[in-house]
Amino acid sequence: MSAAPARIDILSIFPEVFGAPLNTGVLRRAREAGVVTVHAHDLRDWTTDKHHSVDDAPYGGGAGMVMRPEPWFAAVESLRADVAPPGRAVLLTPQGRPFTQAIARELAAEPRLILMAARYEGIDERVREHLADDEISIGDYVLSGGEIPAMVLAEAVVRLLPGALGSPESLAEESHQDGLLEYPHYTRPPDFRGWTVPDVLRSGDHARIEAWRRQQRLDRTARRRPDLLGGRGP
Ligand code: ADE
Numbered sequence: 001m002s003a004a005p006a007r008i009d010i011l012s013i014f015p016e017v018f019g020a021p022l023n024t025g026v027l028r029r030a031r032e033a034g035v036v037t038v039h040a041h042d043l044r045d046w047t048t049d050k051h052h053s054v055d056d057a058p059y060g061g062g063a064g065m066v067m068r069p070e071p072w073f074a075a076v077e078s079l080r081a082d083v084a085p086p087g088r089a090v091l092l093t094p095q096g097r098p099f100t101q102a103i104a105r106e107l108a109a110e111p112r113l114i115l116m117a118a119r120y121e122g123i124d125e126r127v128r129e130h131l132a133d134d135e136i137s138i139g140d141y142v143l144s145g146g147e148i149p150a151m152v153l154a155e156a157v158v159r160l161l162p163g164a165l166g167s168p169e170s171l172a173e174e175s176h177q178d179g180l181l182e183y184p185h186y187t188r189p190p191d192f193r194g195w196t197v198p199d200v201l202r203s204g205d206h207a208r209i210e211a212w213r214r215q216q217r218l219d220r221t222a223r224r225r226p227d228l229l230g231g232r233g234p
Pocket of ligand 1: 094139
């Protein structure tokens with residue numbers, strides 16, 4: 001991971017949607033701690049026509065509009081000219097590679113990300129081919145735009161940056177961090193409506209607790225997400 005504070009630029013025609021998520025929880029804390037700076041920009045700032053238009057009719061006909069290439073190129077190029085390093089320009093799209101914890105770690109090693117949140121009506125193919133360095137999907141379903149996917153990606157990445165989380169140990173045991181789901185958690189009371197906390201967790205025997213948790217992680221992953229186990233499965 002980079003030593004310099006990471007920088008994330010987000011391009012969208014609805015930059016206002018990023019206000020609350022950026023000012024809440026880990027993203028807020030990481031920003032305040034100087035771990036990362038996040039800048040949400042209005043793509044329309046890089047339009048040159050009177051109506052600030054970002055889309056146009058598709059060549060070849062068909063329903064809907066297509067986002068024009070010029071504002072995207074102008075925006076990314078001017079952001080890169082303003083501050084170094086150029087960073088990785090990521091287009092959020094259902095056609096991208098499926099987002100995973102491994103990709104979050106890969107992106108957390110970049111000193112700068114430029115997230116391109118397009119509206120799902122479609123984007124001129126030349127943006128994909130000649131501007132985006134990467135294309136990422138947050139899942140096999142369609143949203144109306146890349147804004148929420150961009151926040152999903154930013155949140156997953158920022159919490160991995162050194163100094164973003166209060167207690168870095170909590171990272172190690174999270175679901176997906178090492179390819180397994182998490183073990184079950186309990187707190188007081190020991191008996192809630194007749195549902196009791198497993199005895200082992202109240203035994204004080206740390207080796208047994210650790211072995212139980214490990215086994216729970218394996219069982220849970222095998223039952224719920226056998227695809228994650230690959231060769232390790234039963
Ligand atoms: N834009 C619209 N749907 C999306 C998805 N599933 N992932 C990323 N970007 C999107």
